Amino acid sequence: MTDKNQITKNTPSRAGKGKGLGLPKRGKTGLIQFQKINPTKLQLAKYFRSHMTYAERCFWNMCRRNQIAGLQFRRQQVIYGFIADFYCNQINLVVEIDGGIHEQQKDYDKLRTEIINLYGIKVIRFTNEEVIDKSDTVKQRIIDLASRIPA
Template sequence: MAKNTSRIRGTTREIEQAARDLRKQLTPAEAKLWQALRRRQLAGLKFRCQHPIGRFIVDFYCASCKLAIEVDGEIHTQQKDYDEARTEQLEVFGYQVLRFSNQEVLNNLPAVLSRIVEAASK
């Protein structure tokens, strides 16, 4: 069976469609951060929004530095174990994961962007 090279590594059509759907319904914090990340505005880094990686969808992803960024809302206070396991799995795959709360993004975007640039330069 020939490998289908158009597939994103380890994803399924369902995951890819879910990512497309999520791009259409960003939270206010995700939308604010996306406005700052898109079109290589931040240090020339190219980010993707709602990017599938295997069975996961990360909020933002920079392929050149394997950096995944998650913006966490209130629901994440109830699923810390899941989020930690997910982060560990992504790190096993070689990705660096940064997590920010909605409030951090909405109230202190310059500090968030500074941490992203710092992480990307490692």
């Protein structure tokens, strides 16, 4: 007898309509469905949620409860093996808050952004200082971007 899970694992996705794309779908919950998530990454994301930087907490207070144009954001979302600071499923947007360490890892951040973009997800970056000192500008940039991205 064949195990139902085995069939599901071996059945190609219809999302790419036979073109080898098979990109995961985004569900109503804001999660990206059918992506394989490394349990270690998931635990790390949970840890990051409870240990956010000051700038991340400022952004979370700014966007939680759909305060930016009615958009819902998730904190520390695992997306294709990367942990995004914030993710909005409605407009396929990752928001990254870059602290001092990002100055030393620009090449890695660029590659990470390019990979996430391949899945049709836009990435926008803000520095800690922008989030803390210019929150109205940060909100407006997200609203402007949301108005240009088809949902």
